[in-house]
Amino acid sequence: MTTMNIDQLRAILSYLKVPNYYYNLGEKGPRDQRICMEKNARGWEVFGCERGVHCSPVFFDNKTDACLALLKEALHMEW
Numbered sequence: 001m002t003t004m005n006i007d008q009l010r011a012i013l014s015y016l017k018v019p020n021y022y023y024n025l026g027e028k029g030p031r032d033q034r035i036c037m038e039k040n041a042r043g044w045e046v047f048g049c050e051r052g053v054h055c056s057p058v059f060f061d062n063k064t065d066a067c068l069a070l071l072k073e074a075l076h077m078e079w
Contacts, residue, residue, distance in 0.1 A: 004067040006037075018074050024049075025070075035073045037066050046070050 006025050013023065024031045026038040031049040038045055044066035047057040060066040 003064045005063060006067065009067040009071060012071060013074060016075070018077075022077055023070065023074055035070055035077065037070045039063075046073065048073075 010025060013020070021030075022034060024034045024036040026036075032051060034049055036045075036047055036049050036054075042059050044060040044063055045054070045057050046060070046066050046069045048055040058069060060069065
């Protein structure tokens with residue numbers, strides 16, 4: 001099975017010219033109006049963030065599935 005980590009996801013997003021202000025990959029800093037991914041007690045969470053509220057959170061058991069979900073969401077955003 002192929003795996004993906006956050007550095008690989010960041011490289012793919014950069015290659016595809018997705019502006020970095022459209023996503024947050026668990027870093028400190030702004031998350032509002034972005035698609036976000038972070039590790040928490042429930043696993044890997046991918047969610048939109050608006051006014052500090054997690055919108056439409058989806059949880060994954062592994063990092064690869066979360067990375068692929070964020071990539072899919074990022075590709076469907078209008079930028």
